Amino acid sequence: MKKKGELIAVRPEKVIEARFALTSRQNDILDMLFTQIEDDHNVEYSIDINKYKMLYNIKDKNNIYGDLKKAVKSFEGKGFLIVDKEKNEEIYYPWFSKIHYKNKEGTILLRIDGELKNMFLEVKKRIYYHIKYTLNFSCIYSKRFYYYLKSYEDTGWRIDNLDALRDKLQCPKSYKKYSDFRRFALEPAHEEINNNSDIRFKYEEVKTGNKVTALKFSIRSSKCEEAYKVVSKEIVIDSEKDPEIIEVQNIFSIDITPLEVRKLLDVSNGDIELIKEKYKISNSQGKINNIVGWVIEAIKKDYVPQVKQEVFNDYPQREYDFEDLEKKLLGW
Numbered sequence: 001m002k003k004k005g006e007l008i009a010v011r012p013e014k015v016i017e018a019r020f021a022l023t024s025r026q027n028d029i030l031d032m033l034f035t036q037i038e039d040d041h042n043v044e045y046s047i048d049i050n051k052y053k054m055l056y057n058i059k060d061k062n063n064i065y066g067d068l069k070k071a072v073k074s075f076e077g078k079g080f081l082i083v084d085k086e087k088n089e090e091i092y093y094p095w096f097s098k099i100h101y102k103n104k105e106g107t108i109l110l111r112i113d114g115e116l117k118n119m120f121l122e123v124k125k126r127i128y129y130h131i132k133y134t135l136n137f138s139c140i141y142s143k144r145f146y147y148y149l150k151s152y153e154d155t156g157w158r159i160d161n162l163d164a165l166r167d168k169l170q171c172p173k174s175y176k177k178y179s180d181f182r183r184f185a186l187e188p189a190h191e192e193i194n195n196n197s198d199i200r201f202k203y204e205e206v207k208t209g210n211k212v213t214a215l216k217f218s219i220r221s222s223k224c225e226e227a228y229k230v231v232s233k234e235i236v237i238d239s240e241k242d243p244e245i246i247e248v249q250n251i252f253s254i255d256i257t258p259l260e261v262r263k264l265l266d267v268s269n270g271d272i273e274l275i276k277e278k279y280k281i282s283n284s285q286g287k288i289n290n291i292v293g294w295v296i297e298a299i300k301k302d303y304v305p306q307v308k309q310e311v312f313n314d315y316p317q318r319e320y321d322f323e324d325l326e327k328k329l330l331g332w
Contacts, residue, residue: 015119016151018080020144020170025071027143030095031131033110037117044098044111047072055132065106072099072108093119133197144169145189149201149219159206159216178212186215198222244272251276252291260292267299274299281305 019027032052036045053064079094098111129150137143148168152158160168166175175181186203194200200222206214248261251272268274278298279291284305288294297303 015080016147017168018082019147020168021080023071023074024137024140024143025067026074027147028131028135029068029071029075029110031134033112035131043114043117044109047108047110049106049108052131052135055135057136069101069103069108072101072110075099129198136196137192139188139192141169141171141185142189142192145186145201146193146197146199149193149217150199152217153199153219153221156220157216157218159214161214162212165215244270247272248275251279254291256292264292264295264299267296278303 019030022030029047032047033045047068049065049068053061056064075095076099077094079092082091082093084090093113093116095112096110097113098109100109100111102109129146134143134146137146149158162178162181166181169185171181171185175185190201190203198221199219201217201219203218204216205212206216242258244265245258245261248264249256249258264275265272275295278295281298281303282288282291282294285294
């Protein structure tokens with residue numbers, strides 16, 4: 001599929017995990033295939049290597065056809081399995097039902113099963129991205145993390161059990177130790193994706209005792225990230241001249257950003273006394289991880305203090321993830 005002259009790939013989420021077992025070059029071939037998939041009757045696609053090799057950021061492109069041909073040949077006789085646990089059924093799909101190498105033309109014809117194509121098209125969620133990013137990732141885990149996290153760009157976050165994530169990404173047993181997984185898979189992917197793609201992500205370690213047992217990912221579009229930086233910078237400059245922002249900041253015992261102040265003013269309709277009132281209630285709540293998110297929720301739901309109780313228990317802190325709440329309310 002083409003969008004404004006760019007090569008865009010359609011990634012059905014049901015086959016994302018099936019691709020984690022593939023090599024970097026094998027995934028390049030599938031990305032080239034997915035750029036051509038349309039809602040039509042066609043099931044045969046021509047991969048013109050000359051068309052795609054210009055997207056690689058390497059000086060010597062003479063061996064690309066040979067490398068990609070080897071990648072296609074490695075698909076011969078291979079496929080993936082989809083398991084329907086509810087029906088207790090398994091379906092095996094070969095990646096390609098036919099492969100035709102046209103060496104003189106520098107093209108490779110690929111045919112896929114009609115049912116497989118329908119599966120590509122009928123999945124509920126389609127994920128679009130420029131294949132120039134994935135073609136140039138040097139780390140295989142950058143591709144796998146990118147394919148995976150890109151599918152959650154719309155929700156903006158997700159939490160994964162660490163052991164399940166390692167299995168999902170097809171990590172070797174040597175990465176069982178978290179420090180090795182972080183060093184050889186997570187951190188290289190984090191750096192490469194954030195610096196060379198259309199999304200950026202952060203991760204937080206979730207611990208059980210002293211052991212890291214899960215990872216919480218926050219994902220956003222790079223364009224949104226840049227826009228956020230611009231807006232934040234503009235607000236910081238404005239705040240130096242805005243006594244209203246300074247007044248709200250002085251209510252809190254910790255530093256809060258001008259952008260957070262703007263949101264507090266928005267949800268309170270500019271009523272600074274209301275912000276003070278809800279912030280005062282927070283003093284009886286014990287530890288609050290994200291005070292701005294808590295006050296925003298208190299304003300929106302009109303929390304009130306209880307006269308007869310020393311601790312305000314109507315709205316237990318554990319019921320809310322205020323960090324996620326604030327991100328959603330701030331439009332992150």
